[in-house]
Amino acid sequence: MDRLNSADIDRLDTDDPLRGFRDRFVLPEGVIYLDGNSLGALPRAVPERVSRMLTDEWGRNLIGGWLKDGWMDKPLALGDRLAGLIGAGPGEVAVVDTTSINLFKLLSAALAMRPDRRVILSNPENFPTDLYMAQGLIEQLGGRHELRLVPETGIAGAIDEDTAVVMLTETNFKSGAVFDMAAVTAAAHAKGALTLWDLAHSAGAFPVDLNACGGDFAVGCSYKYLNAGPGGPAFLFVASRHQADARQPLTGWLGHADPFAFQTDFRPAEGIRRHVCSSPGVIGLVALEAALDVMLDADMHAIRRKSIALGDLFIRLVEQECPDAGFQLISPRAAHETRPWGRGSQVSFAHPDGYAIIQSLIARGVIGDFRDPDVLRFGFTPLYTRFADVWDAVQQLRAVLDADEHRDPTYAVRAAVT
């Protein structure tokens, strides 16, 4: 393969059909932000939309905002808007609570739908909070269930007649490897098990297609590739065929069939609303609303194509510019434009000096992040990451290594003042 130079990179940006989207985000001068897989950047429209909600809705309409400004409808209205990004239909998604809490709800529902089965199947590489929530639920249910952890490559083969639910994060948070959702779901269904997908690193990163894959339940967050801000509202998905049977224990008043009747006994609403519990946090929801406006203007397949190109370029440039530097690619090398996806929208390398290298990069304005024990993560958000950012990031990486900055004990000080 020919060596790439910066002119090649300029051409990639010039030809990028998504290049206009970067202006719709706030990105600080002098920073190359490759951590949108942890917290997405601020969409320019968010402050204005939030300000309008505060001043024109809350400030002017007070309690009337719940109806006049549609606050009460937002969990389901935003769910319907978000549905298209994850391959769900109308009425299958609600925006509510947090990813972990939604996981608890739907895991409870799934176990209750498979009362004769004992096993929640997951993988040790799963994001820990998902495992912790399962453990909390199992303890509460009296310990008769088992959280069985099987390495991700062995999941499909480990599903058996005792598996109640296969609970997986579609995209591995460390490696960026993506499960074959269609294959795993088919394997689960073949054994009578249900699936619960955590889409934290998938939603907004590539076209998720829950219904085409036969997905049963899913949860996800809005603050990574959906750019709704730190701790932004989460979502949940229940396939319409399960909605009548799916009961969960967090039965708050907004999940009641008739919330304003103020009856003494809970009676679940029809459909997805039974999984909404409490009065929704409107300020966070309107931030998501404005962020979704940006995302929904883009073609998700174009996002996917650019995401693959950015990641491929990053891998190629690291190997070209920093050969023999000790980086080991732990992300799948191959991403696919169609299922199975292979790699999500991040690239991770292992390196024995990983922590120091990331700190040195941050000191130079290149924001990636580090995960124990030795993983450097770099996320690519096609709506605002340019090919030139990838080029510049790798140049900075080479500069760190050339100057041995990561071996300089003051790197932590430099990083802290950045």
Add this chain to the structure above:
Amino acid sequence: MDRLNSADIDRLDTDDPLRGFRDRFVLPEGVIYLDGNSLGALPRAVPERVSRMLTDEWGRNLIGGWLKDGWMDKPLALGDRLAGLIGAGPGEVAVVDTTSINLFKLLSAALAMRPDRRVILSNPENFPTDLYMAQGLIEQLGGRHELRLVPETGIAGAIDEDTAVVMLTETNFKSGAVFDMAAVTAAAHAKGALTLWDLAHSAGAFPVDLNACGGDFAVGCSYKYLNAGPGGPAFLFVASRHQADARQPLTGWLGHADPFAFQTDFRPAEGIRRHVCSSPGVIGLVALEAALDVMLDADMHAIRRKSIALGDLFIRLVEQECPDAGFQLISPRAAHETRPWGRGSQVSFAHPDGYAIIQSLIARGVIGDFRDPDVLRFGFTPLYTRFADVWDAVQQLRAVLDADEHRDPTYAVRAAVT
């Protein structure tokens, strides 16, 4: 008692030591807002503070905001600030999730601490979501517990050796009647039961004194008298003496002893942090932060004194201006400046035409609300409600009745376009 006139009212406002606080809220022209018990008004500082968080923190620091801007610490930092309002100490309060979800956590914890007891004692007048959450939990625990509902006047006498936890909303959402927290807690402890108080209509309305009353667990919301906006973040309290024993099932990663170690097994953090589950919704938290700044500048005992005076005045004026109109006071007539409080910061009347009267009042710009079957609720927020507002509201009420507006079938149309 002499008839009051508007000159008397003017004097009350002139002499009000809290009169300066009204300017710190946004209140629309031509509206008399007596519904702060449902949704508090917008503090002027909130839009600026939220905008600063969006633009200067998220926009500039991106992922770095979690540490640089203290986002990660906010659930506990805000808990410590809020603690003084509810009689809690440092490290006893976290701001997190929603009231209902926090209730589920702490009810779970309380039941686990009384494994030989079967009964959750509450009252049928409790806010329904609390009952629904208890029902969801009981069902999940296999039905071996019972939610026993005893009318509020009989609660203390109904506590027995089978009572695991007494779960009450301190201030009744319909009547505004306030439980004697000290007496009920003492009665619970005398039988070995725990208490779980919902402070939704108490926090910010009057000085709550959890530790002085021996309270075990509590939850509450921030969007009523704390003015943090629609669906603002909730809080929970665990008395320090219980913190080592209180385990709850929503065991998310931020409640882990070492969240960033990303271990496979959950190990609860020491102290209150184990009840924090997910990445906090920072936008909502900074709105609360700005709202608390206002509240914490005021003397809570002065708030209480004015609250009583506003409520007393409202009752007196309704009876003076609308005699024989069919209003039946369902709030306690007597409020007390010291415990037991008697009446919270609202006054409710029953009236057979209650719904129509409230709609007619709303059409005239007086915002109260209605609760089935026949209750008109009027809330008083001493930081922004003036004595003149109470006077004017009652004049409007009299005008509605004098003109029989509530019998006019077009009232609903008028109300809808207001």
